[in-house]
Amino acid sequence: MPELQSIFSQAGLNISHVTMTARKLPSLNALRAFEASARHRRFTLAGEELNVTAGAVSHQVKALEEELGVVLFERLSNQLRLTQAGQRYLDVVGDAFDRIERGTRGLYAQADRQQLAISTSPNFAAKWLVPRLGEFTAQYPELELRLDQSERHANFIREDIDVAIRYGEGPWSGLSCTRLGDEFLLPVCAPALAGFRSLSEIAGAGLLHVNDRQAWTDWFAEQGEQDEPVAVGGGVVFNQESAAVDAAIAGQGVALARSSLVAHALQQRRLMVPLADTLTLKQTAQAYWLVYPQEGEMNGNVAAFTNWLLQSFEKDRQFWKELTGK
Template identity: 45%
Template structure:
């Protein structure tokens, strides 16, 4: 059946005006005059038979009809924009867009990218870092790597590796006036805190680690705080104190001798690393190539524990909860 749509240009103008709640700002975005915006909005109101804005002296307010119409229209334009960008990417270089945490990108992923590029020279990786969830219906990402509980409703979810925490420091702190030989020696050293870690039960914080180590008499409120794990690790490399190292993020520094693990225990985090993507992307060639390479890197680094899954994108999406397409 033929679609009976309002004029598309009028819809585009209304969406911009509703988003800005300003004819002036909409005109600037669309590179037209304010009078042209007003004309297109009036045209759309005539076609729909309902006013979309209430016009006051210096402000614009959506009517009830406008409030009901705009969200669906905005989503439709978002989908058109996303589809267009994806089509343009298919005709150009093959790009794989990845969202992950800044610490994981800096300390694990980026140092290994040359090996991926050597294996797949025609695939360009575009890596973006953020602690916020990705909305795959809105954001132009192919997959995400997340540290969490593994429950991402409506998405393909695959366990990559578990997360473990333990103290790390520069080698010089093993010597000197107060050498680090046992957990009790931490009272003579600066504690480096990763403030990005939520202070909850079983989180890899100094308080939780010292409790499991059976060392109750060390003040965990003292020391320096860093809003990102990678900064806390760099401070430890510089000899500024002792950090709570996350296994996947310090393995290269340990191997290079920039950091050492003075003692245990090693504590397992309740969160793990997961590869997350829309189900439609899971069997895609680019996602599969990256996933297989990443699993190999994790195995070669000795980071895959007993729960590590074998290669192959076969695991279904996590069950439970309402699908929201976010990770």
């Protein structure tokens, strides 16, 4: 105690004036009873989940309501209905339990084996991540990877996903978000078709489209050197950008692609950028982001993957500077 008094004295404090305040939290059992009852809408089903009687659950919820001074449920004849106060409290309690569950699951996974579950779109997986993934696994051979490819955003609460790579404007609230790099559109084609001398020659070589033909129309307009709009009619329309890139690699025409999705093929010289030193490269509002729940910041595997991604995108940035001089 004298040592503690000395520390406080040096800080200009009197230990008698220092109050150690405990967290003001309800019983964990009461919170579990409330959360389970809110999900099942019945005390009976909540009791079965918690391995206690329905009466015990009802008692815990009643005690919680008395402690909080609010009614959390309307007791109907055959079910429970959350009050407005109950719904607001469930949003808080449910989120807290979800985060505790995810954090606990992550610790169990680290204790059992090293693993990382990654969610990303099929386009990014095929054209950026998979071609480079061997570099990462060579650095971390003990780490088990699982790659989940989907167009929809991963639900970190309901799915066993550690990190996701998203394409969008970001950032997203409630998640740790790291922008991986700037994104822009540029024309690409097979080396055999790369001897273009003008934009009109590019248009005449056969354009490959994704979803519609508007992107090419907008891109030609942004170049700003044409007296008249460039005609972009004709050409195959793909619903996946990776397919348009594959068609360009096969020499079937010129694709307008996101820079991240063609960087590897350009570095491998399977694609070329026609008129690279004269093009206007306009950064898009959307980009690729690495996102994960905030508790993932404590996960060493997530940190390793984050660092590797940032280093890889930095290499791409240097490549673009050398290629375009910009």
